[in-house]
Amino acid sequence: MKISTTGSVKTSLLSPDTLKKSLNKHVLEIILIIIVVAMAFASSGFLTTDNLLNILRNMAMQGCIAFGMTMVIIAGEIDLSIGSTVAITGVIVGLVSGNLSSSGVMSMDAAVVVGIIASFLVAGLIGLFNGWILTKYKVPSFIITLAMLNVIYGIAAVLSKGFPVTTLPSWYNVFGAGEIFSIPIPAIILIVVFAVVLVIMNYTKFGRSVYAVGGNPESARLSGINVSRVKIICMVVVQLLSALSGILISSQVMSGSFNFGKGWEMIAISSVIIGGTSLFGGVGKVWGTFIGLIFLGVLINAMTLLNINEYVQYIVRGLLILVAVLITTIQLMKKRS
Known part of the structure; x- marks a missing residue:
């Protein structure tokens, strides 16, 4: 005598609770699909290859x-100084390139390479400093990086004397504006960074340590994890990636300016939160951040194509962050109850 379980399995898969959980889990993706479909009808230029690459x-x-x-927030911290690092990166590359080449020490091509290396070193030191203050003196990362945001912007303004630095070789433009097989190089770099961070967070011991530290620092310490080292590494990584972004933007416009990167910390944090990472630490996914980035990118592009006022766009983005935080908080409360 055979007992069929097919019907019960189908019933389980189609049960209201299962569907509700699935909808809650993929709500962002569902909204994204709705926006894409709506924009396909609202604007003929939306689904073009050029616009999607843009x-x-x-x-x-x-x-x-x-x-x-994402790494920093999962570890239970935050970094508000990344925008100023973007700014000072372009300024450093431009100044080092101009000064070394004009003094005859080396050619401009070699000088700009030195400038790029110097900018990464400075960004790494900023991350080390933020992490050291955070772990040594237990000062909240919000306060440390908020202060450093202003300090670094000020240094960038002093170094550049308030003017754009434009002493860069023509080939430098390839990083921010070049293409490979019609795909923008910045987009390729984005995918590479995404893949590397995804592997680190999902498949390495360090990634598991980041989640443990963010979830419960004391338990992580008792299990043998060096909490301070994990947090410092995360603070350094986000600064190095900020320097990379600074190089891309300065390459795109062929200049460095202390005005670059302003407000970028909010866009980055928005993408992370919208992607489901908890501000309380210990919860989040790199893939979620990628979806959050696409969501924000599509939303901003759609509002631009529809000629929606720039100030209204700020309101929409702010409300999205609030809703995302509320959804994440409610989900965490349900898990704990």
């Missing part, structure tokens, strides 16, 4: 930072 290009620079920010 969305990728525009989200690439803030996106690289967002993946580093």
